[in-house]
Amino acid sequence: xxxxxTIEVTDADFASEVLDSDVPVIVDFWAPWCGPCRMAAxxxxxxxxxxxxxxxxxKVNIDDQREVATQFGIMSIPTMFVFDSGQLVDQITGVTPxxxxxLKRKIDAAIAAR
Amino acid sequence: xxxxxxDVIIIGAGPAGLGAGLYTARDRLDTLIxxxxxxxxxxxxxxxxxxxxxxxxxxxxxxxxxxxxQVESFGARIENGADVERLEKLQNGHIxxxxxxxxxIARAVILSPGSSYRKLGVPGEEEFRxxxxxxxxxxxxxxxxxxxxxxVSVGGGNTALEETLHLTxxxxxxxxxxxxxxxxxxxxxxxxxxxKANEPDSNLVIKYDTVATAIEGQxxxxxxxxxxxxxxxxxxxxxxxxFIFVGMIPNTGFLQGFVELTDAGFIRCDCAYLRTSVPxxxxxxxxRIGAAMQxxxxxxxxxxxxxxxxxxxxxxxxxxxPVSDMLxxxxx
Numbered sequence: 001x002x003x004x005x006t007i008e009v010t011d012a013d014f015a016s017e018v019l020d021s022d023v024p025v026i027v028d029f030w031a032p033w034c035g036p037c038r039m040a041a042x043x044x045x046x047x048x049x050x051x052x053x054x055x056x057x058x059k060v061n062i063d064d065q066r067e068v069a070t071q072f073g074i075m076s077i078p079t080m081f082v083f084d085s086g087q088l089v090d091q092i093t094g095v096t097p098x099x100x101x102x103l104k105r106k107i108d109a110a111i112a113a114r
Numbered sequence: 115x116x117x118x119x120x121d122v123i124i125i126g127a128g129p130a131g132l133g134a135g136l137y138t139a140r141d142r143l144d145t146l147i148x149x150x151x152x153x154x155x156x157x158x159x160x161x162x163x164x165x166x167x168x169x170x171x172x173x174x175x176x177x178x179x180x181x182x183x184q185v186e187s188f189g190a191r192i193e194n195g196a197d198v199e200r201l202e203k204l205q206n207g208h209i210x211x212x213x214x215x216x217x218x219i220a221r222a223v224i225l226s227p228g229s230s231y232r233k234l235g236v237p238g239e240e241e242f243r244x245x246x247x248x249x250x251x252x253x254x255x256x257x258x259x260x261x262x263x264x265x266v267s268v269g270g271g272n273t274a275l276e277e278t279l280h281l282t283x284x285x286x287x288x289x290x291x292x293x294x295x296x297x298x299x300x301x302x303x304x305x306x307x308x309x310k311a312n313e314p315d316s317n318l319v320i321k322y323d324t325v326a327t328a329i330e331g332q333x334x335x336x337x338x339x340x341x342x343x344x345x346x347x348x349x350x351x352x353x354x355x356x357f358i359f360v361g362m363i364p365n366t367g368f369l370q371g372f373v374e375l376t377d378a379g380f381i382r383c384d385c386a387y388l389r390t391s392v393p394x395x396x397x398x399x400x401x402r403i404g405a406a407m408q409x410x411x412x413x414x415x416x417x418x419x420x421x422x423x424x425x426x427x428x429x430x431x432x433x434x435x436p437v438s439d440m441l442x443x444x445x446x
Contacts, residue, residue, distance in 0.1 A: 021282060031445050034255040035158030040149045042194060061402070074260045075355060079246045087441070093246035097150065097365055 004052035006044055008059050011067040019049040025056045027081040029074050032064050035077040036095040042077045043100050045081075047086055047107070054111055069112070084110050121218035122145045122423060123211050124416075125198050126365075128155035129409050132181040137353070138224075139188035141424065145219070148184070148196040148213060152220035154178035155228040156362065157409055161254045161358025166409055167301070177409075191382060198227075201372045203392055207430065222394040222426060224419045225369065225381060229400035229407065231364035234268060238329030239358070248335030248355040251279030257284045260355050261338055266338050268326055269359035270294060275303040278318070279358055282310060287317050289351065291324040293343060329356055366403040376403060378438025386437045387422040388415060393433040 009017045009027070019026045028044055030037035048057035061071040062077060072081070072088075080103060082090040090106040092099070122138050124131045127149035138145045152376050157163075161173035169177070186192065191359045192328045197232075201223065202210040211218045217315040231251040233239060243249040250256040253267070257280055265285045267278045270292040297304045311318045323339070328339040330350070364379045374391040381390055381397040385404045388396045398415035401408050405415075 006387075029213075031258075033161070034252075035154065035160070036252060037257060038175060039154065042152055046195060046225045067408060074249050075334070076250050076252075076256045079254075088321065091244075091246060093243060094213075095151070096253065098193075099151075 004049050006048050006057045006059050008061065008067070009067045009068075010060075014060070014065075014068045017056070018083055021056050021083070022058055023054055024082060024084040024089075024114075025058055026107065027083060028057070028059045028067055029062050029072075029077050029079045029081075030059060031061060031077055035076050040078045040080075040095050041097065045102070047100075047103065048058065050064075051107065055107060073077075082110050083108050084114070117217070117219055119208060120144045120218065120419065122146075122221040122222050123148060123209070123218055123422075124156065124224045124226060125211070126150070126191050126226040126228050126399070127153035127182070127194075128226060128228045128399060128403075128412065128417040129178075129181070130401075130412040132185050133226070134224045134226060134398055134420045135183075135185045135190040135416070136188065137194075137417050137420035139185060139190035140422065141420070142189075143357075143423075145187075145190040147190055147192040147217060148218070148226075149192055149199055149212065150197050152194055153182045153192060154196070156230070157177050159252045159254055160273075160276070161280070162241035163273055163409065165445045181413060199368055201369070201395075203372075203394075204389075207394065209392075209394055222423050224375070224396045224398055224416065224423070225366075225390070225401060226398045226412075226416060226419075227365040227368075227401050228412075229364045229406040231358070232362055232363050234326060234358050236326055236328050237334075237361070238256045238331075239356075242329055242331070242335050242356075245334075247333065248331070249329060249355050250355060251359070253280045253357050256355070256357070257281050262286050264352065265289070265355040265357060266326070266351065266353045267292060267357040267359065268292075270297040270299060270360075270427070271361065272299045272303060274359035275299040275307050277357060279303075279306060279310060280432075281321070281357060282318050284356075285317065287319065289319045289321060289353070291321045291326060293323065293325045293341060295322040326356070362400060362407055366401055373397070384437050386418045387425075387431055389422070392431065396423060 080092045121143035124147045157174040196213045198213045230239040264287040272429045278290045323344045383397045396419035398419045399412035
């Protein structure tokens with residue numbers, strides 16, 4: 001369900017929440033000790049609200065959920081993946097001044113491509 | 115529609131903006147701080163601050179959290195997610211600030227948009243960064259991913275040395291490359307770095323007079339092309355990650371055409387009173403010419419701008435008085 005809120009996912013429910021989702025999904029790989037991740041968090045919350053019904057915004061805490069992070073070879077956080085129909089279609093690493101605009105462009109492209 | 119005129123709008127809630135807001139709020143000026151993301155900016159990337167007088171040790175996010183609380187406790191309002199796109203000087207001398215759908219008006223503005231990390235500008239950097247495949251600008255964030263691996267870090271300032279030392283706690287081997295033969299970082303950090311490199315079986319190697327000319331690999335970083343600037347000798351140096359700490363560039367793109375900027379994008383100002391080319395608009399922190407790009411000097415700039423702003427409110431003509439005629443600020 002695309003609830004308008006961000007959802008914490010785990011190694012155990014990554015497949016059902018992300019890969020089997022019926023709407024595109026953003027997955028934010030983050031950690032509590034990462035400053036830029038803290039800066040990205042409110043932007044992701046805002047995006048979850050703005051795209052309610054069309055997009056799911058999931059978060060993976062890489063300190064606790066190591067399997068998924070390892071599986072995708074995460075080497076930098078925050079990294080945001082865009083998934084659609086179980087496929088990784090785009091990504092952003094790091095937070096720059098144009099972060100929100102860049103991420104929305106990728107989301108819009110994923111939604112338009114359906 | 116009638117619009118509130120704020121006494122002061124501060125653009126950017128990093129150390130400079132929060133320093134300014136603390137003083138303007140305590141002066142009972144109606145203070146609005148517009149922040150693009152979340153308070154803090156670059157300092158959020160730092161987990162180890164030891165040069166903020168009076169605080170022995172703190173991390174960036176921790177310091178910002180307490181600065182923010184302090185500023186808000188005196189009545190300043192911080193609006194997060196306000197991405198300022200344009201400013202405009204109005205006929206009545208006030209300044210309009212446009213951020214998305216919202217516009218704000220103030221009697222004076224303090225520009226404290228901060229800076230972002232500079233890129234190295236070599237082949238492979240953008241590609242591996244975008245793919246999250248081994249190029250990083252934040253040691254604090256990404257060091258844990260390089261446990262038992264080999265990394266190269268690039269730079270010679272405080273950030274480069276602090277982050278390189280942080281990396282040595284995780285990586286098997288860290289090679290710091292620096293284009294000169296001495297570091298511009300604080301001596302105490304240089305001493306710590308050299309002591310670490312000189313330990314028996316140290317995992318830290320320093321290469322002086324060396325630049326990176328390309329980042330290479332199949333799908334992820336596998337090596338860096340290094341060049342010795344004295345001998346011109348080149349080598350392909352194996353590594354799993356590259357950490358880049360080569361300085362900062364000012365976040366002033368949105369100010370083009372409004373205030374005078376240098377070619378490099380720094381805001382021109384008088385450096386003493388922080389007055390820009392537009393009356394009522396001050397510059398504070400990393401964004402201005404002559405900035406020391408330090409936490410303490412950013413805060414000090416913010417405070418200085420907040421003090422000078424009162425002089426401007428008292429006498430707008432003061433804006434055009436040369437610094438040389440103001441050896442002691444009038445009326446204090």
